[in-house]
Amino acid sequence: VGSAYDHKVVMRLITYMAPYKRDAMAAMAAVLVYTVASVSIPLFLLFGIKWAVNEGEMWRLHMLGLAFLGVAVIYFAANYLQFVYMPKVGQGVLFSLRTHMFNHLQRLSPSFFHRTPVGRIMSRSQSDVLQLQETFELMVQSVADLLSLAGIVIVMLFIDWRLALVCMSVIPALFLVLGYWQRFARRSFMRIRRAIAIVNGEYNQNITGVRVVESLNRQDENLKHFDELNQEHLDANLQASRFSGGLQPIVETLTGISMGVVVVLGGTMVLDSALDWGVMVAFAMWIQRFFEPIRNLTMQYSQLQRAMAAGVRIFEVIDLKPEVEDAPDAIEMPPINGEIKFESVGFHYVPGIEVLQDINLVINPGENVALVGSTGAGKSTLVTLIHRFADVTEGKITVDGHDLREVTRKSLVSQMSMVLQDPYLFSGTVKENIRYRHEEASDEAIVDAA
Numbered sequence: 001v002g003s004a005y006d007h008k009v010v011m012r013l014i015t016y017m018a019p020y021k022r023d024a025m026a027a028m029a030a031v032l033v034y035t036v037a038s039v040s041i042p043l044f045l046l047f048g049i050k051w052a053v054n055e056g057e058m059w060r061l062h063m064l065g066l067a068f069l070g071v072a073v074i075y076f077a078a079n080y081l082q083f084v085y086m087p088k089v090g091q092g093v094l095f096s097l098r099t100h101m102f103n104h105l106q107r108l109s110p111s112f113f114h115r116t117p118v119g120r121i122m123s124r125s126q127s128d129v130l131q132l133q134e135t136f137e138l139m140v141q142s143v144a145d146l147l148s149l150a151g152i153v154i155v156m157l158f159i160d161w162r163l164a165l166v167c168m169s170v171i172p173a174l175f176l177v178l179g180y181w182q183r184f185a186r187r188s189f190m191r192i193r194r195a196i197a198i199v200n201g202e203y204n205q206n207i208t209g210v211r212v213v214e215s216l217n218r219q220d221e222n223l224k225h226f227d228e229l230n231q232e233h234l235d236a237n238l239q240a241s242r243f244s245g246g247l248q249p250i251v252e253t254l255t256g257i258s259m260g261v262v263v264v265l266g267g268t269m270v271l272d273s274a275l276d277w278g279v280m281v282a283f284a285m286w287i288q289r290f291f292e293p294i295r296n297l298t299m300q301y302s303q304l305q306r307a308m309a310a311g312v313r314i315f316e317v318i319d320l321k322p323e324v325e326d327a328p329d330a331i332e333m334p335p336i337n338g339e340i341k342f343e344s345v346g347f348h349y350v351p352g353i354e355v356l357q358d359i360n361l362v363i364n365p366g367e368n369v370a371l372v373g374s375t376g377a378g379k380s381t382l383v384t385l386i387h388r389f390a391d392v393t394e395g396k397i398t399v400d401g402h403d404l405r406e407v408t409r410k411s412l413v414s415q416m417s418m419v420l421q422d423p424y425l426f427s428g429t430v431k432e433n434i435r436y437r438h439e440e441a442s443d444e445a446i447v448d449a450a
Helices: 007-053 058-107 110-115 118-133 135-159 161-208 210-215 219-271 277-318 379-386 409-413 430-434 443-449
Strands: 340-350 353-363 394-399
Touching: 007 058, 007 135, 007 277, 058 118, 058 135, 058 277, 118 161, 118 277, 135 161, 135 277, 161 210, 161 219, 161 277, 210 219, 219 277, 340 379, 353 379, 353 394, 379 394, 430 443
Parallel strands: none
Antiparallel strands: 340 353, 340 394
């Protein structure tokens, strides 16, 4: 958890990219062309110095200028297409993931929402999903940077392997620093995700219960508690910033060392006539281009860590199974007559803590039954079980002789109505709320119902 590459998360994300594979391939092709153009510019410069400048041929210099112009146009076009298609795929993945998340949350059992604060659910479905939006762009850019590194290394070794090896001698030190750094950064980025989820949960809790807060005059105490949670979030982000910022100066220092090696060693070789001066100029450009992708990968590393951490949290929710599911051989509930039977029913929310024990009850069609008892006695739980928000842990409940677990829940609840203790109005008009389950209802039917 928290690594820059999580194979399971990446494979799951790729399934969301399937509808946008053409755009993804276009983005990859643009990145490949862009990378080749970037690596080839110093090579054109080297060729131009040898073929035109050293030979003193003006027409060759003009031809080289046209070639540079062509490469620049290709460079621009590939870069433009890259930045058009990559966000398109990223936004498409974000759209699909949010839709899937929303649909999945609607299918989870009410007990999940009792156990999980709404703020934390919102954090995963909003903040974490948004964090994944740029993952495809980061992955493509990382592939481009790796290809660029490979291309530069191959070309440098081919042109002059001695100078190339000396210039790249700083790489082991860089990887040593990266390996040491990422152990601490991983924990820091996971800390951020946890902290923002807790802050969102506290926000939701206080806004939802604002009447209770104001009636009990708890504003100052709640603000003090929120300050502590918000401070933890701030500290986590500052710590992550320190880790991310610490790498940049190291990469810049190594870039300067390699450039200095090219100037000193390459210059010495040029003075000794062991190296063409065009090669030294090209190497200076390649060194700059060599550390640019390393610099990008360094920054992308921390972003990918955040994205992978967010992906783990998102797929933890998506992988949750509803606690109430239809049996494979469940049948459609016939039209209900209304006989309800509880036969030795037992139920618990938490194993070992029984809420209902050995309940036997018969409610005949047309009867009005009132359940009276103290708070926590299990009155709402009985109605919850009839509506099959949860399944009994012992015994069975039947409606017209049908065990509720043997019929599809949709066919059951479509023939039932429930008035909740705490009515909830969705945004919209009263008419739209009355029509919520039956959108086909006429205005006259809505007036009659009201």
